[in-house]
Amino acid sequence: MAIGYMLFGMFGLALLNVPIAVALGLVAIAAIVLVQGADMLPNLALTMFEGASSFPLLAIPLFVLAGSIMNASSISRRLIALASALVGFVRGGLSFVVIGASMFFAEISGSAVAGVAALGSILVPAMRRKGYSKEFAAAICSSASSLAIILPPSIPMILYAVMAQQSVVKMFVAGFGPGIVGAICLAVAAYVQARRYNFPVEERFRLSNVWLRLKEAGWALMLPVIILGGIFGGIVTATEGAGLAVVAALFISGVIYREFDVRALYKALIDSGTQTAVVMLLVASSYLIGGFLTEAQVPQQLAHAISGITDNKYLILLMLNIAFLILGMFLHSAAAIILVVPIVMPMVLAAGIDPVHFGLVVTLNLAIGQQTPPVASVLIAACSIAKSDIWETTKVNLPFIAALFALLMICTYLPGISLALVNLIY
Numbered sequence: 001m002a003i004g005y006m007l008f009g010m011f012g013l014a015l016l017n018v019p020i021a022v023a024l025g026l027v028a029i030a031a032i033v034l035v036q037g038a039d040m041l042p043n044l045a046l047t048m049f050e051g052a053s054s055f056p057l058l059a060i061p062l063f064v065l066a067g068s069i070m071n072a073s074s075i076s077r078r079l080i081a082l083a084s085a086l087v088g089f090v091r092g093g094l095s096f097v098v099i100g101a102s103m104f105f106a107e108i109s110g111s112a113v114a115g116v117a118a119l120g121s122i123l124v125p126a127m128r129r130k131g132y133s134k135e136f137a138a139a140i141c142s143s144a145s146s147l148a149i150i151l152p153p154s155i156p157m158i159l160y161a162v163m164a165q166q167s168v169v170k171m172f173v174a175g176f177g178p179g180i181v182g183a184i185c186l187a188v189a190a191y192v193q194a195r196r197y198n199f200p201v202e203e204r205f206r207l208s209n210v211w212l213r214l215k216e217a218g219w220a221l222m223l224p225v226i227i228l229g230g231i232f233g234g235i236v237t238a239t240e241g242a243g244l245a246v247v248a249a250l251f252i253s254g255v256i257y258r259e260f261d262v263r264a265l266y267k268a269l270i271d272s273g274t275q276t277a278v279v280m281l282l283v284a285s286s287y288l289i290g291g292f293l294t295e296a297q298v299p300q301q302l303a304h305a306i307s308g309i310t311d312n313k314y315l316i317l318l319m320l321n322i323a324f325l326i327l328g329m330f331l332h333s334a335a336a337i338i339l340v341v342p343i344v345m346p347m348v349l350a351a352g353i354d355p356v357h358f359g360l361v362v363t364l365n366l367a368i369g370q371q372t373p374p375v376a377s378v379l380i381a382a383c384s385i386a387k388s389d390i391w392e393t394t395k396v397n398l399p400f401i402a403a404l405f406a407l408l409m410i411c412t413y414l415p416g417i418s419l420a421l422v423n424l425i426y
Contacts, residue, residue, distance in 0.1 A: 028288035062242030067109025073253035089205035092194020106148035107224035142382035143400035328369015
C-alpha cells in the first residue's frame, strides 16, 4: 500500500511538470515525516549525501565528461568517417553508419543521450541531404544510441551494479554479447527499411579508403582499448577507468589531433556538469525512498506476494519485464533503476535468477523506455536535433523498437548470451 501511494504521488507531481528528481525527494520526505515523524528531517540531507557519494558512482561524471570532450573535438567525426568507409556501400548505408558509429561512441561515453547529441548533430544533416526523411534520421539515431545502455562502460549498468551490490566489471563483460546482437537486430530492421524506401548507397567500398579512414581514426579507436583494456585487465577499477578515459580523451584530442582548446574544454565541462547534476540529484533523492521502503520491508512483502502467484523464474521475469517496460515510459532510466531495483532484488535472488542476467534485462527494458513517449529522453534529444515531431518519429521508429524488443526477449530467455562470457572469465 505504501509503495502505491508513493508511486501515485510521484506520477501526480510528474504530470504537473515537477522534475523527476524533485518529485522523488518530495514524496520520500512526505512519507518519512508521516511515518517516522518530523524529528527525522535533520537526517535527510546526510542520507542524500551518503547515497550520492558512493565511490563507484564517481565513474558517471567522468564517463560523461569523456563523452563531452569527444563531442567537442574531432573524435566523433573521425569515427563516423571510418564507419562510413566500412559499411557505407550497403543500401541505406548511412543507417549502418549510424549504428556502427554509435557502437564506437558507446564504448567510450556510456551515455545514450551523449551519443545521440554527438552523432546526431553530424549524421542527421547528412541523412537529410541524401534524401532520408527527418523522422527516419531521428529514429535511427535515437535507437542506435540506445546501444550505449548495454555496451560497456554503460552508466545505467554502473547504477544497477551499485543498487544491486554487484560487480561493475561483470556487468560490463555481460554487455558485450547483447550489444553485438542488438546491433545486428537494428541493422536488419534498417536494411528492411532501406529496401522498402529505396534509400541510396553512401559510397563504394574501397580498401584504400578504409585504410585512410583507419589511419585518421587510429588514435580515436585507442580510447575504448585503453579504457576497457585497463578495466578488464585488472589494471584499474571501473571508476579509475573513467578517470583514465578523461585523460586519454584530453590527450588524444588536444595533443595528438590538436583540435581542442580552452573554449572547447569549458563547453565540455558545462555540458557534462549539467548531465551529471541531473543523474546525481536523482540518485540522492531516490536513496531516501530506498531507505524508507527497506525499513518498511516493502521488498520482502512484494517478493512474498509474487511468490504466492508463481515461483517459476521465467514467469517472474515476464512480469518484471512488463513492469519495467511500463515504468520506462514514464521514468528516466536512472530513476527507474534506483527506485525499483532495491525493491525487487530480494525476489530476484529468491527465484534463483542470476543478478548479472537480471541487470541486462533491466537495462534492455530501459533502453526501450528511452524510445517510447511520453518521457523518451533519447528520442526527444534526437527529435530536437532533427526538428521532427516526436509522435511522427515514433511511428517511423516502431521497427527499431521491435528490434530492441526482440533483443530483450532473446536475452531474457536465453541467458547464455549475456552470461557466457562472464562464466568463461570468472
